[in-house]
Amino acid sequence: xxxxxxxxxxxxxxxxxxxxxxxxxxxxxxxxxxxxxxxxxxxxxxxxxxxxxxxxxxxxxxxxxxxxxxxxxxxxxxxxxxxxxxxxxxxxxxxxxxxxxxxxxxxxxxxxxxxxxxxxxxxxxxxxxxxxxxxxxxxxxxxxxxxxxxxxxxxxxxxxxxxxxxxxxxxxxxxxxxxxxxxxxxxxxxxxxxxxxxxxxxxxxxxxxxxxxxxxxxxxxxxxxxxxxxxxxxxxxxxxxxxxxxxxxxxxxxxxxxxxxxxxxxxxxxxxxxxxxxxxxxxxxxxxxxxxxxxxxxxxxxxxxxxxxxxxxxxxxxxxxxxxxxxxxxxxxxxxxxxxxx
Amino acid sequence: xxxxxxxxxxxxxxxxxxxxxxxxxxxxxxxxxxxxxxxxxxxxxxxxxxxxxxxxxxxxxxxxxxxxxxxxxxxxxxxxxxxxxxxxxxxxxxxxxxxxxxxxxxxxxxxxxxxxxxxxxxxxxxxxxxxxxxxxxxxxxxxxxxxxxxxxxxxxxxxxxxxxxxxxxxxxxxxxxxxxxxxxxxxxxxxxxxxxxxxxxxxxxxxxxxxxxxxxxxxxxxxxxxxxxxxxxxxxxxxxxxxxxxxxxxxxxxxxxxxxxxxxxxxxxxxxxxxxxxxxxxxxxxxxxxxxxxxxxxxxxxxxxxxxxxxxxxxxxxxxxxxxxxxxxxxxxxxxxxxxxxxxxxxxxxxxxxxxxxxxxxxxxxxxxxxxxxxxxxxxxxxxxxxxxxxxxxxxxxxxxxxxxxxxxxxxxxxxxxxxxxxxxxxxxxxxxxxxxxxxxxxxxxxxxxxxxxxxxxxxxxxxxxxxxxxxxxxxxxxxxxxxxxxxxxxxxxxxxxxxxxxxxxxxxxxxxxxxxxxxxxxxxxxxxxxxxxxxxxxxxxxxxxxxxxxxxxxxxxxxxxxxxxxxxxxxxxxxxxxxxxxxxxxxxxxxxxxxxxxxxxxxxxxxx
Numbered sequence: 001x002x003x004x005x006x007x008x009x010x011x012x013x014x015x016x017x018x019x020x021x022x023x024x025x026x027x028x029x030x031x032x033x034x035x036x037x038x039x040x041x042x043x044x045x046x047x048x049x050x051x052x053x054x055x056x057x058x059x060x061x062x063x064x065x066x067x068x069x070x071x072x073x074x075x076x077x078x079x080x081x082x083x084x085x086x087x088x089x090x091x092x093x094x095x096x097x098x099x100x101x102x103x104x105x106x107x108x109x110x111x112x113x114x115x116x117x118x119x120x121x122x123x124x125x126x127x128x129x130x131x132x133x134x135x136x137x138x139x140x141x142x143x144x145x146x147x148x149x150x151x152x153x154x155x156x157x158x159x160x161x162x163x164x165x166x167x168x169x170x171x172x173x174x175x176x177x178x179x180x181x182x183x184x185x186x187x188x189x190x191x192x193x194x195x196x197x198x199x200x201x202x203x204x205x206x207x208x209x210x211x212x213x214x215x216x217x218x219x220x221x222x223x224x225x226x227x228x229x230x231x232x233x234x235x236x237x238x239x240x241x242x243x244x245x246x247x248x249x250x251x252x253x254x255x256x257x258x259x260x261x262x263x264x265x266x267x268x269x270x271x272x273x274x275x276x277x278x279x280x281x282x283x284x285x286x287x288x289x290x291x292x293x294x295x296x297x298x299x300x301x302x303x304x305x306x307x308x309x310x311x312x313x314x315x316x317x318x319x320x321x322x323x324x325x326x327x328x329x330x331x332x333x334x335x336x337x338x339x340x341x342x
Numbered sequence: 343x344x345x346x347x348x349x350x351x352x353x354x355x356x357x358x359x360x361x362x363x364x365x366x367x368x369x370x371x372x373x374x375x376x377x378x379x380x381x382x383x384x385x386x387x388x389x390x391x392x393x394x395x396x397x398x399x400x401x402x403x404x405x406x407x408x409x410x411x412x413x414x415x416x417x418x419x420x421x422x423x424x425x426x427x428x429x430x431x432x433x434x435x436x437x438x439x440x441x442x443x444x445x446x447x448x449x450x451x452x453x454x455x456x457x458x459x460x461x462x463x464x465x466x467x468x469x470x471x472x473x474x475x476x477x478x479x480x481x482x483x484x485x486x487x488x489x490x491x492x493x494x495x496x497x498x499x500x501x502x503x504x505x506x507x508x509x510x511x512x513x514x515x516x517x518x519x520x521x522x523x524x525x526x527x528x529x530x531x532x533x534x535x536x537x538x539x540x541x542x543x544x545x546x547x548x549x550x551x552x553x554x555x556x557x558x559x560x561x562x563x564x565x566x567x568x569x570x571x572x573x574x575x576x577x578x579x580x581x582x583x584x585x586x587x588x589x590x591x592x593x594x595x596x597x598x599x600x601x602x603x604x605x606x607x608x609x610x611x612x613x614x615x616x617x618x619x620x621x622x623x624x625x626x627x628x629x630x631x632x633x634x635x636x637x638x639x640x641x642x643x644x645x646x647x648x649x650x651x652x653x654x655x656x657x658x659x660x661x662x663x664x665x666x667x668x669x670x671x672x673x674x675x676x677x678x679x680x681x682x683x684x685x686x687x688x689x690x691x692x693x694x695x696x697x698x699x700x701x702x703x704x705x706x707x708x709x710x711x712x713x714x715x716x717x718x719x720x721x722x723x724x725x726x727x728x729x730x731x732x733x734x735x736x737x738x739x740x741x742x743x744x745x746x747x748x749x750x751x752x753x754x755x756x757x758x759x760x761x762x763x764x765x766x767x768x769x770x771x772x773x774x775x776x777x778x779x780x781x782x783x784x785x786x787x788x789x790x791x792x793x794x795x796x797x798x799x800x801x802x803x804x805x806x807x808x809x810x811x812x813x814x815x816x817x818x819x820x821x822x823x824x825x826x827x828x829x830x831x832x833x834x835x836x837x838x839x840x841x842x843x844x845x846x847x848x849x850x851x852x853x854x855x856x857x858x859x860x861x862x863x864x865x866x867x868x869x870x871x872x873x874x875x876x877x878x879x880x881x882x883x884x885x886x887x888x889x890x891x892x893x894x895x896x897x898x899x900x901x902x903x904x905x906x907x908x909x910x911x912x913x914x915x916x917x918x919x920x921x922x923x924x925x926x927x928x929x930x931x932x933x934x935x936x937x938x939x940x941x942x943x944x945x946x947x948x949x950x951x
Contacts, residue, residue, distance in 0.1 A: 086614065
């Protein structure tokens with residue numbers, strides 16, 4: 001059963017299109033990733049689903065109700081990218097206040113708050129939030145998103161700005177929530193995070209969805225497998241391979257398919273050499289994303305790249321202030337560990 | 343929203359409780375204790391001062407050498423400024439005393455202070471003698487001539503002057519026989535004034551019910567330089583005491599709105615309020631919940647002040663609309679401001695404007711019905727025992743304030759949403775956003791024009807109050823221009839806002855439809871200004887000039903009933919045509935509309951004579 005159903009969802013600010021006709025469904029109990037660079041429309045999409053931003057056109061349904069319906073919001077846990085807390089409150093009073101707002105009975109709220117804080121290993125529960133570290137504040141924010149025991153969680157960049165240890169903790173916790181049957185809509189521009197926790201993914205760029213599916217499906221549809229052919233003699237396009245285990249001289253040629261592998265073999269044989277090894281390497285989601293982003297035609301979104309009107313009344317940038325930018329490697333965070341999953 | 347009223351009230355109460363807890367949490371215990379101590383200390387000092395007869399900065403500044411047996415000894419001892427010393431001639435020479443009284447002779451040091459001391463002694467003796475005469479059982483023997491003053495409204499055509507209705511004339515010579523050895527310090531002119539004061543004092547003292555009472559200062563014009571020489575020069579009554587006490591109602595509001603503005607803007611800083619917007623409550627609930635504690639604080643302070651100065655429930659009820667406007671204007675300001683710096687500017691502007699708007703007309707509480715444009719006038723009248731406030735006058739004074747507050751809250755709540763709350767734009771553009779947020783269908787333009795009426799009403803009343811003192815021949819044309827300006831602005835600003843945000847297509851047809859709707863909405867709303875009649879404002883020349891062109895008070899002229907509709911539709915259509923293009927065209931069309939409107943106003947007023 002679909003927890004979220006989005007059809008033709010569109011949001012424009014003045015003549016600036018932030019989201020251009022999105023369609024997707026999220027199944028109950030799924031972790032669904034929304035991926036894209038700054039200004040891709042991820043946050044606007046999430047905020048439309050949370051009922052914070054009114055769509056210009058299209059429909060967004062959550063559990064059969066219109067997004068923004070108060071009853072829908074009662075069953076929603078939202079974690080914005082920036083979640084400034086009321087710094088003069090303590091974690092307990094802060095969580096209790098939100099539990100009250102969601103009509104959670106006092107006893108149940110206390111029990112839920114304490115157990116969530118236990119699971120998040122958050123100590124100092126009577127310390128002022130203003131005196132806490134960013135990681136601790138993020139944990140409180142996550143606890144706040146769970147205080148009403150929602151079926152749907154919308155997490156916008158949940159690990160943004162956190163150290164690797166806390167990041168891993170948050171990602172594992174997100175996985176645990178899905179295991180409990182909760183649906184998680186997860187936005188990130190760190191693709192490693194997405195690959196590690198998301199069941200399915202949509203890739204957004206310039207306000208539109210440019211790829212969708214599970215990571216293997218996206219890889220199959222949009223990625224490619226490279227063939228690394230190692231020969232004892234140099235052939236066209238070969239580079240010396242310095243990682244030969246035996247120490248013998250050999251060369252590496254990267255080709256896209258088996259026909260090309262066969263051509264390399266013929267060249268090597270003709271030169272008096274031979275093929276000693278063939279290996280395959282799949283593209284990472286990040287590589288695929290970069291390729292797709294480069295391929296996105298500028299006409300995909302009308303008026304894209306234009307800054308919103310500086311004056312006038314309602315034309316404004318995406319609510320988080322991010323105007324669309326050209327996609328480049330700097331816009332994508334890489335794995336904080338420095339590696340890519342092969 | 344399908345939530346029940348009970349759920350909404352519960353949500354508002356929760357947020358209000360949280361706001362109180364948070365606000366209390368921000369002030370640490372030590373600061374709170376110090377604050378309470380400071381308040382107690384200030385109260386103690388003021389109380390002690392009041393108990394000791396008031397704060398006297400001139401206590402014992404003049405030293406008078408006078409014998410124990412001298413008849414001047416008692417007047418000197420009773421005077422706050424005089425200090426009785428032994429009558430030693432050497433002391434005068436050495437500068438130890440300023441005035442020496444010996445054997446009925448007065449010698450003052452030949453210094454400015456000596457002369458001032460002598461003058462003060464003269465006043466003290468005079469006051470002592472008047473007191474003696476008042477204590478006499480036979481009042482007519484003590485004051486053989488009585489002057490009764492009766493003030494009448496300027497609009498009734500009777501010139502401003504005191505009416506002396508007895509044979510006493512100016513009252514000269516009243517004090518001549520009552521000096522009692524005071525050294526001839528009294529003259530006729532002074533007693534004329536005294537008589538007036540006496541009369542007013544009697545009136546005021548009979549009803550000052552509060553613990554502090556109303557100082558019996560009515561009839562004295564402290565700005566007029568003191569006593570007047572003849573009854574013809576006596577100034578109209580100036581309710582100084584009541585005004586001072588009425589001002590006490592305004593003072594706490596200025597502090598409360600500072601805290602209120604801060605808490606509202608705080609929700610906008612770093613997107614802090616975003617999570618409240620995701621909760622299953624409406625923006626209206628959030629705003630109501632956050633406003634409630636501050637409104638309650640204002641009510642509590644108002645009740646305390648009323649208790650202190652002897653104001654009745656009427657005074658409290660008249661102050662509540664002022665409190666609402668203070669809060670509403672501050673809330674709107676907090677929604678428009680980009681930073682605390684801008685908010686400070688907004689709140690100070692709100693405080694100064696509202697204080698001036700409410701306080702200045704109240705000065706004329708006893709003079710003209712125009713004073714009723716301020717609810718504070720109701721408070722001043724309430725504090726004066728012989729004045730009464732009719733329900734109509736109360737409605738006239740407070741109604742526009744309540745409506746203005748409602749509209750300001752409505753505008754602010756309209757942009758209490760994610761898309762507007764966290765964007766940083768100049769205040770004027772935010773204001774246009776707030777107007778635009780109220781319009782989703784063409785008919786909303788008519789509603790918004792109607793909702794502008796309280797502001798138009800207040801602005802026009804303010805113009806009347808400002809121009810009131812000038813000659814009618816000059817102010818009537820001036821007022822007609824101001825009225826046209828205000829009304830054309832009210833009809834066109836939101837139309838400009840919706841075109842600027844592209845809420846509707848910028849076609850000529852749409853502009854004409856929106857203009858017509860705006861004119862219609864304004865026309866309908868304008869009819870509610872008929873409330874002006876309840877206080878007789880149209881009877882004034884300026885009141886007639888301001889309201890007659892709208893058909894108020896002249897319903898018998900059938901043509902004038904619908905002529906304003908044609909006028910409003912035409913001029914609003916004209917500005918809408920300009921607004922659909924750009925700001926320059928809008929400005930040009932606006933000027934044209936004002937000219938047409940002014941010409942219409944002049945025609946109507948001249949026809950009515």
